[in-house]
Each structure stands twice: as structure tokens, then as C-alpha cells.
Amino acid sequence: MSATVNHIPMPARAEPKLLSLGPLEWARTNLFGSIWSSLVTLALGYFMLKFAVGFIDWALIKSVWTVQSDAAGKLDPTACRIVKGEGACWAVIWDKYRFILFGRYPYDEQWRGAIVIALFLALFVVSAMRRFWRKELAYIWIATLTTIGVLMWGGVFGLVYVPQDLWGGLPITLILSTFGLAFAFPLAVLVALGRRSTTLPAVKFICVVYIELIRGVPLISLLFMASVMFPLFMPVGLNPDKLLRAQVAIILFAAAYLAEVVRGGLQSLPKGQYEAADALGLTYWQKMGQIILPQALRTVIPPLVNTFIGFFKDTSLVLIIGIFDLLTSGKVALAEPIWQAYSTEVYLMLALIYFCFCFAMARYSRGLERELGRSVRR
Amino acid sequence: MNRLFAGALAAGALLTATAAFAQSGSATIDAIVKRGELNCGVAGNSPMFSLPDSQGVMRGLDADSCRAIAAAILGDAKKTKFIPTTAQNRFTALQSGEVDLLYRSTTWTLGREGNLGAMFASVNFYDGTGFLVKASLKVKSAKELDGATVCVAPGTSTELAVADYFRVHKMKFTPVLIQDLSELQNAYLSGRCDTYSTDSSGLAGFRFQQGPKAVEHILLPDIISKEPLGAMVRKGDDKFFDIVRWTYFATLIAEEYGITQANVDEALKSTVPEIRRLMGLEGDMGKALGVDNKWAYNAIKQTGNFGEGWDRNVTPYGVPRGINNLWNNGGLQYAPPMR
Numbered sequence: 001m002s003a004t005v006n007h008i009p010m011p012a013r014a015e016p017k018l019l020s021l022g023p024l025e026w027a028r029t030n031l032f033g034s035i036w037s038s039l040v041t042l043a044l045g046y047f048m049l050k051f052a053v054g055f056i057d058w059a060l061i062k063s064v065w066t067v068q069s070d071a072a073g074k075l076d077p078t079a080c081r082i083v084k085g086e087g088a089c090w091a092v093i094w095d096k097y098r099f100i101l102f103g104r105y106p107y108d109e110q111w112r113g114a115i116v117i118a119l120f121l122a123l124f125v126v127s128a129m130r131r132f133w134r135k136e137l138a139y140i141w142i143a144t145l146t147t148i149g150v151l152m153w154g155g156v157f158g159l160v161y162v163p164q165d166l167w168g169g170l171p172i173t174l175i176l177s178t179f180g181l182a183f184a185f186p187l188a189v190l191v192a193l194g195r196r197s198t199t200l201p202a203v204k205f206i207c208v209v210y211i212e213l214i215r216g217v218p219l220i221s222l223l224f225m226a227s228v229m230f231p232l233f234m235p236v237g238l239n240p241d242k243l244l245r246a247q248v249a250i251i252l253f254a255a256a257y258l259a260e261v262v263r264g265g266l267q268s269l270p271k272g273q274y275e276a277a278d279a280l281g282l283t284y285w286q287k288m289g290q291i292i293l294p295q296a297l298r299t300v301i302p303p304l305v306n307t308f309i310g311f312f313k314d315t316s317l318v319l320i321i322g323i324f325d326l327l328t329s330g331k332v333a334l335a336e337p338i339w340q341a342y343s344t345e346v347y348l349m350l351a352l353i354y355f356c357f358c359f360a361m362a363r364y365s366r367g368l369e370r371e372l373g374r375s376v377r378r
Numbered sequence: 379m380n381r382l383f384a385g386a387l388a389a390g391a392l393l394t395a396t397a398a399f400a401q402s403g404s405a406t407i408d409a410i411v412k413r414g415e416l417n418c419g420v421a422g423n424s425p426m427f428s429l430p431d432s433q434g435v436m437r438g439l440d441a442d443s444c445r446a447i448a449a450a451i452l453g454d455a456k457k458t459k460f461i462p463t464t465a466q467n468r469f470t471a472l473q474s475g476e477v478d479l480l481y482r483s484t485t486w487t488l489g490r491e492g493n494l495g496a497m498f499a500s501v502n503f504y505d506g507t508g509f510l511v512k513a514s515l516k517v518k519s520a521k522e523l524d525g526a527t528v529c530v531a532p533g534t535s536t537e538l539a540v541a542d543y544f545r546v547h548k549m550k551f552t553p554v555l556i557q558d559l560s561e562l563q564n565a566y567l568s569g570r571c572d573t574y575s576t577d578s579s580g581l582a583g584f585r586f587q588q589g590p591k592a593v594e595h596i597l598l599p600d601i602i603s604k605e606p607l608g609a610m611v612r613k614g615d616d617k618f619f620d621i622v623r624w625t626y627f628a629t630l631i632a633e634e635y636g637i638t639q640a641n642v643d644e645a646l647k648s649t650v651p652e653i654r655r656l657m658g659l660e661g662d663m664g665k666a667l668g669v670d671n672k673w674a675y676n677a678i679k680q681t682g683n684f685g686e687g688w689d690r691n692v693t694p695y696g697v698p699r700g701i702n703n704l705w706n707n708g709g710l711q712y713a714p715p716m717r
Contacts, residue, residue, distance in 0.1 A: 078589060081589055095432050096432055098432065098433075099430065099431075099432050099433070099434055102434070103430075103434065104430050104434040104436075104460075105434060106434065107433035107434055107435075163459070165459065165461060166434075168434075224466070224467075227467050227470075228466070228467050228470045229470075231470060231471075231474035231475075231476055232470065232473065232474055234474065242476075320464055320466065320467075321464065321467055322422065322461070322462040322463050322464050322467065324422075324462070331423065332422065332423045332429070332430060334560070335423045335424065335425055335429055335559075336425060336429065336431075337425050337583055337584075337586075337587050337695060338587065340559065340560050340563065340587070341560060341563070341564075341587075343558075343560045
């Protein structure tokens with residue numbers, strides 16, 4: 001009972017022609033290919049160099065890092081005033097960075113805010129790794145978010161109680177965007193499915209009305225509704241917290257946009273996929289969960305991440321209802337008269353923080369697309 | 379028999395409990411006492427009035443005025459919860475009960491008092507729109523500003539006041555409208571405008587921040603609008619209105635008699651009748667207001683008199699006391715007698 005297998009030796013592959021060039025060769029073909037190309041390269045190179053030198057000079061060489069304080073403990077910005085226009089005044093960041101990061105959270109308790117930021121980052125990293133994409137991840141999320149709640153509120157384990165209205169800075173931005181997207185995404189999937197439902201016209205109607213109503217108004221007006229109109233309908237003294245109201249408004253808004261993105265993915269699938277699932281005798285939820293959604297969501301990764309990034313930045317709109325998120329804390333820090341003239345430094349720092357988060361999201365989505373899209377590309 | 383006695387005891391306890399809650403005769407004060415906290419609506423981004431310092435503690439004249447009221451009602455200035463409100467949502471926050479009162483550098487106007495169901499209980503800052511010019515321009519009065527370019531923030535009452543002023547005096551001007559404060563100030567400093575206009579307190583503070591270069595700028599003597607800034611409460615709770623207004627008056631009376639945070643305990647031994655009434659030693663003034671008789675003592679002990687609040691919050695910004703002096707010092711701050 002032995003089968004013979006014929007091994008056919010693979011012919012050795014010919015080495016491909018050397019395609020990569022040395023840096024000099026690369027520069028000659030790409031940057032100095034023609035006379036015009038050379039001129040443009042030189043001009044752009046000159047401007048870039050000039051800008052870089054100017055920026056380094058401003059940010060590092062002529063800059064002031066700390067300022068003295070007088071006998072009464074008041075900071076004296078004279079050193080910054082002297083270099084104004086030539087060098088950066090990083091002393092403003094040195095003085096205000098804790099306020100910008102944590103807002104009005106009690107000063108002695110701000111280590112809790114720092115741990116919360118670290119926990120959020122860890123949560124993002126763990127959720128990003130495909131190796132952890134199991135049921136347990138849901139428990140990790142619940143555990144982490146509970147810990148975050150305990151840390152922010154306190155009141156147990158000997159932690160001082162900190163009411164929500166004192167929360168601020170980066171934790172608020174992370175809370176609003178993480179909870180916002182975590183709740184909005186499942187809601188969006190349901191709404192998208194509801195809108196494409198053929199058997200439940202009432203559900204379809206409700207979903208269409210919801211999406212169109214929410215998409216028809218700017219986020220800022222929803223936040224206004226949540227913060228200005230809503231309390232008027234409630235009995236005096238019985239008000240859901242301002243932060244909670246803003247959070248709900250953000251969830252509803254994000255869900256409507258994400259639903260349309262998901263619907264795009266659903267529509268891109270050929271009808272054969274649905275029919276094949278039906279032919280297998282799957283129930284509606286099995287069909288959606290096992291066949292349709294995995295394929296549909298994969299196609300819409302780029303627009304999904306686009307919406308995520310947009311919403312991460314849109315959370316800063318809570319500024320108009322008096323919540324101290326990261327951007328608002330920065331602006332309030334700048335209201336201090338001695339620092340009013342140094343907004344550039346503070347905005348640079350804020351831009352850097354926002355950029356880190358958004359860039360990480362963008363890079364991650366590219367990696368995910370590559371990994372999940374292998375079957376399609378081949 | 380025993381049962382009857384227990385029933386009577388329970389009824390008595392119930393009555394006492396009700397009395398303990400309803401003793402002030404004001405729904406707002408009762409709610410504050412029950413909550414153990416005063417919810418005070420402030421701006422939260424306005425230097426001199428209310429602005430968190432680097433450690434997140436709210437500082438400023440409005441913030442201290444809130445603390446004084448918390449001290450008067452609850453006996454502890456630390457039991458103040460500051461709720462930052464924006465120019466758009468401040469009145470709703472008051473109407474909906476989210477805040478007990480507003481100390482948000484809000485101008486007292488007829489429209490606001492007539493239309494919004496709220497009323498003004500005090501004026502802790504008399505302000506007005508002014509002009510700042512460069513000394514090199516050699517302008518002595520706002521009437522010489524015909525044809526000037528004016529740096530002003532768009533959508534503010536300043537913008538309206540400036541437009542009205544130039545129209546009334548049949549002069550021409552070119553507004554330069556910039557929303558961002560530091561950009562607006564840079565535009566003035568770099569010479570894009572001849573003059574920079576906002577509340578005179580803001581102008582004085584801005585001039586002071588120029589350090590040694592302050593002498594290059596002149597605050598013109600003309601004040602072209604009245605901006606009395608103060609506390610706003612809901613209509614319909616007169617007892618609470620009284621306590622907000624009289625806490626402010628108490629800080630004025632304390633300044634008048636030279637009672638400060640440091641020497642308030644000596645005032646307890648005073649024989650002057652009005653001081654004795656202020657300190658709650660006689661007259662039962664606190665009881666009449668629905669709070670503890672030591673209300674004013676607590677407020678002064680914990681937040682100081684009006685002048686101290688000014689020195690702590692406003693003087694560092696280089697704003698002169700001016701019309702905010704006491705009446706007997708040439709200003710407008712005047713408290714009715716406490717008797």
C-alpha cells in the first residue's frame with residue numbers, strides 16, 4: 001500500500017535584474033533628470049533647508065526653557081519677552097503642561113490621570129494586535145474601562161472622590177473618543193443593517209430618518225441641543241451630567257456617519273454572497289456575522305479609519321459647552337496674561353499630541369488593510 | 379399607651395426633620411445646604427475674573443465672590459463647585475438650575491433682567507469700553523480718532539459700542555476684526571491698527587503686560603459705554619437673592635471698617651454697633667437672611683473683604699481701582715447700612 005510520489009525538481013529561478021539603484025543614481029534619475037527638474041529640486045531644497053534652519057534656530061537655539069520667579073512666587077516672563085519673535089518660549093509649556101494635560105483635575109491627584117492615559121494607550125495597543133482578537137478581549141475592555149472609571153472618580157480604595165466637572169485635558173479627549181467610537185460602531189452596524197432590511201419596513205424607515213436627521217445638522221448644533229435645550233425640559237436640579245450629555249451626542253452623531261460607511265461596504269458585496277449564505281440555510285444573524293460583515297467591513301477599512309480620525313479631532317468641539325478637553329485646556333492656559341503672547345508654542349504641543357494619535361491610527365489601518373486584503377490581492 | 383408615645387415621638391422627629399430642611403424659607407438655599415455645595419457658574423477662561431492657575435485652582439474676583447457666598451451659606455468657602463459656562467450656555471445653565479447663580483462677568487442690562495427670568499444681585503466690577511493708543515500717535519481724546527483703524531474682537535458688545543460711538547460723533551473708522559485675542563493684540567502692536575478697543579480693565583491689563591514698554595501706550599480717558607458686571611440669580615427666590623447681595627455688601631462694609639481676613643477675630647470684640655451686627659454678635663441678621671448668624675464673619679474670615687479680593691486678583695494685572703473704589707474714596711462701591 002505505498003503510493004509513489006513523483007518529485008519534480010523545481011528549476012532554479014533566475015536572479016531578477018538588479019532594479020534598486022544606489023542613492024546617487026536614484027537622485028540623478030528622480031531629482032536631476034532634466035534641467036527643469038534640477039531647478040525645481042534646487043529651489044525646493046533651498047526653501048526646505050532655510051525653513052528647517054529657521055525652525056531649529058527658533059525652537060532649540062534661541063529658545064527660553066524656564067523663567068525665573070520673583071520673591072512672591074510669581075513667574076517673571078521678561079526672559080521670554082526679550083527673545084519674542086526670535087526664539088520659542090518653552091517656559092509656558094513648563095509652567096502649564098500639567099494643566100493642559102489634566103485640566104482642573106486636583107493637582108495632587110493628577111497621577112491618576114496619568115495612569116488613565118497609560119491604560120488607554122495599553123488598551124489601544126493590545127486591541128490592535130490580531131493575536132488578541134478573541135472573546136477575552138471584551139473582558140479586557142470591560143476590566144480596563146472599569147479601572148479607568150474607578151481611577152477618574154475615586155471614592156473607593158482610599159482614593160479621593162473627584163466629580164466629573166473637574167475632569168479635563170487628555171483623559172477627557174480619550175474618554176470622549178474611545179467611548180464614543182466603541183458605542184457608535186456597533187450601533188452603526190445595526191443601523192446600516194436596518195437600513196438595508198427588506199423584510200422590516202418600519203425598522204428601515206426609522207433607520208433612514210435617524211441617519212438623515214443626524215447627518216442634516218452639524219455636530220456643534222447637536223452639542224448645543226444636548227447642553228442648552230435638553231436641561232430646559234428636565235425638572236430643576238435633576239440634570240444628567242454635562243459630560244454624559246456630550247458623550248451621548250457624540251455617539252449618536254458618529255453612529256450615523258459610520259452607518260453610511262458600513263452600508264457602502266454592504267452594497268459592494270455581490271449578491272451571490274447573500275444567496276450562497278441563504279442556500280446554506282444560515283439564519284439572518286449567522287449570515288451577517290459569518291459571511292457578509294467580515295467581507296463588507298474589510299472593504300471599508302480606509303473610510304472607517306478616516307471617520308475615526310475625524311471624530312477623534314471633533315471631540316474638541318465640546319469646547320463650546322464648557323468642557324475642558326485637551327484643546328480647551330490649552331486655550332485656557334493661554335488666557336493667563338503673562339503667556340498670552342506665546343500661543344504658537346502651546347498649539348505646537350497640542351498639534352504634536354493630536355498628530356501622534358491620528359498618525360498611529362492611519363499607520364495601523366494601512367497595516368491592517370495589507371494583512372486582511374491578502375486574499376483579494378493575490 | 380406605649381404605642382401612642384412612640385407615634386408622637388416619631389411625628390415629633392418628622393416635624394423637626396422637616397423644620398431642619400425648610401428653615402431658610404428658600405428653595406435654592408435648602409438645595410445648597412442639602413447638596414453641601416454651592417454651584418457657581420463662572421467663565422473659567424477670563425483673567426482677573428475666573429481662570430484656573432497652573433494647578434487647576436480657580437482664581438479671580440468672580441471666583442472669590444462665589445467662595446464668599448459658599449462661606450456665608452455653608453460656613454466653608456471650599457464647598458464651592460465652579461461650573462465653567464460659555465457666553466452661549468450661561469443663561470440656560472442658570473434657568474435650568476444647573477448653577478445656583480452666575481458670577482460670569484455678565485453685564486447688567488434691562489434686556490437681560492426683563493427677558494431672561496433672572497435678576498442681578500450685585501455689581502462686583504464697574505467696567506466700560508475704552509481705547510488704547512500708542513503714545514507716538516499723540517492723541518489725547520477719543521474724539522480725535524476720526525478716520526482711525528480700530529482693532530476689535532467681532533461679535534462683542536465692544537464692537538457695537540465702538541460703532542455707536544463713531545456714528546454719534548459723526549466720525550469715520552475702519553474696524554479690523556480678529557477673533558483670536560493674541561492675534562488681535564499682535565495686530566495692534568505691529569501697527570495694523572491705530573487703536574485697540576475692549577473693556578478698559580482688559581486694556582489696562584494688556585498695557586501692564588508690556589512690561590517696560592507700557593509707557594509707549596496710553597489709555598484714553600473716554601469710557602464710551604457702561605459695563606456693570608455682577609452676580610445673576612433666578613427670579614422668584616428673594617431669600618437667595620438677599621444672601622447673594624448682602625454677602626457682597628458685607629465685604630464692602632468690612633472694607634469700610636478696615637476689617638480684613640487677618641484682623642477679623644479682633645472685630646469680634648468690637649463695641650461699634652454696626653460691626654457687632656456684621657459679626658453676628660447682635661441683631662440676628664443672619665437669621666433674618668435664613669442662614670447662620672456668623673455668615674458675614676465666615677465670608678470675611680475665609681475670603682477677605684472687597685479690597686483684599688481686588689488686591690489679590692486684579693492689582694497683579696496692573697488695573698487701577700478707579701471707579702471701583704469705595705464711595706468714600708471717590709468710587710461707586712457703596713453698601714447700604716447694616717441695621
